[in-house]
Amino acid sequence: MVEEELTRFERRGVVTVVPRSATGLRIGSDPALLLRHPVEEFLPAPGVVEALADAFTGEGLSVEARTEVGLTVAGENTLLAEVFGSPVLPVRNKYIRGSVRYELKAARALRSRVRPELVAEVRAPRSGFELTVAAAPPLPPTDRYLRLPEDAVRVAGAEPLHAAGIRGEGVRVVMVDTGLYAHPHHRAHGYTTSVVPAVDGLDPAADERGHGTAMSALLLAVAPRAELTMVKMANEAFSFPLAAFQRAVELAPDVISCSWGTLREEPQLHLEVADAVRRGITVLFAAGNGSTDRRTAMFQSVATPGALTVGGVHVGPDGARHASDLASSYRSAVFPGRSVPDLSGPCGTLPHGDYIVFPTQPGCLFDRRNSAYDGTAPDDGWLVSSGTSGATAYAAGVVALAVQRGVGGGRALRAGDLADACLPVTGGTTSTGDDCGGVCPNDAVGLGLLTAGA
Structure with missing residues (x-):
């Protein structure tokens, strides 16, 4: 291949x-x-x-x-x-x-x-990289795994909104990622999805890496009636994030979800993001799993002003919340005065973020790789993982619910629009060394754990 x-x-x-x-x-x-x-x-x-x-x-x-x-x-x-x-x-x-x-x-x-x-x-x-966790020695299965869709709905506190008919109906969401395989999980839940390739030569029916299929399941768990279009930016060896983002903007969505960064700097992407926000599109980017936007780094996170950057919070079986030691937080090297993240979503912890059970394409890159440590088979179409990728997909689902409720009045949502729906996170330290310090908001998690509110 x-x-x-x-x-x-x-x-x-x-x-x-x-x-x-x-x-x-x-x-x-x-x-x-x-x-x-x-x-x-x-x-x-x-x-x-x-x-x-x-x-x-x-x-x-x-x-x-x-x-x-x-x-x-x-x-x-x-x-x-x-x-x-x-x-x-x-x-x-x-x-x-x-x-x-x-x-x-x-x-x-x-x-x-x-x-x-x-x-x-x-x-x-430039090429892109999806945000994932490196393989680690196997750990025994635990009851702390989150299952989709029910546990994502629970963490988001979205049950009352779903019961009231706020499920993302009529909200157009584009996810820029590696593709979306027609998984039985998606069919069983009646999700409305489509796939558009970023450039000719990318097969819209395949998700060779498997990341996008997994992320889409988390977004749709929170906003199950959103109209989701996947812009496929990659196959196994190549990726085209800037072209994919441009295609996403062409589709004129309400929300664009991006769980990835770029290999080295891609300045034009920042202009595309800023212009999308100007058009009224809410754009979300993952803060990173150890990556930042330090100019000399190969792996560049994206923190364009106006976009919502999403960090990571681990929610334990007892409901206790703390900053994930897997997630990035940083002061932007590209945009002075810009702090990342703005807010956070659910995320696992080191060594390998085994936290959420995701559907994926059977036998894809992530299915094969994660099977070495997550207890699933290399070709069964399931994996256990997490990171700020998942946190961003979750946050995009929450944003879709907010858009349906009229938050923002048609403009791109800002972090302040969602502040009242964020739960405080006052403990824990990120992968890049920020401690919550007993207060929230803070540098580690921003405004805290985003929920659907009430």
Whole structure:
């Protein structure tokens, strides 16, 4: 399978095209400009994106995704070299262990010979990484596992809302993740789902890694009647997070849930996120499982101002809450003054976060890998795991309930809109060293454990 994926993307490349803004202002490599300038100052003049899309299509290229602030363009590498000056070829990431991952690189600087006066920048897109926990020695099964959907509903305190008909009805949610396999669990609960591939060549019927299928089950446990579209951003070896986020925005949802980060910096993603928030879309990103947005780190968490960042809280069998030592918390290195997380969702603890029983695609990467320590078979379509990935999916479900109730009045929800629904968490220390310190809000968990309120 990986060999087939490699062959395909050796032949077919993908690039990010950033249109020239009407003001001349551009993000470049400094997303912190978003703290000093409104998103509107980064937008191209009306008609520019359409003109570029038409021009690239006229050259025989495919426009895989586009928003007001950027386009993802793909085509045979021989054609990319003619239009942009270089092919964009896969290079194996030698630092990621346990799975084969490729990134895309151009041999030379990329420039558009087509409508160059409208183009600010062309670059190879970054890959992404889904937030997971490394395997650890097996532990005996315990009664502290959360089962879906019932235990997610219980932790969220969503029973009264569900009984009153607040179940996410009419709320459009997009999850950007690795895919959504048609699991019997989803069918049994009557969930409404669809899948859209981020770029050509990603099979919408498969979830080769299995992460997205698992995360969707947690989101839908909390908001079972939400209209969920999965934008598949990855197969086993390749991932296209920026293109996937652009596709998510194109779908004009109420909520976008992102349980992942990027490999190295992807400045254009911050502009896409900020623009989505401007459009009224509530965007959630996972805080990370040890990752931050430190510029020199390979694994970059995403903390764009306006997005809701989600940390982790462990809820024990007795209901006691404490900050997860698996979850990240940090002061942003990209956006001075920005603290992560804004709020938190349920999350396991070290060494390997065995906390939630998830459905997944039988025999997928996570099914195989987690079976070494979670007590499930490598091909049974079930795994036990958690992290801020799950916390974010859960929080997105809670947000869907809030949207149905009219919270935010059609604009993107802010952390303050959800403050009254957060339970205080005053004990515990995160993976990055923040202690709750006996008070809440705090640096470790933000506003606390998000619930559905009443």
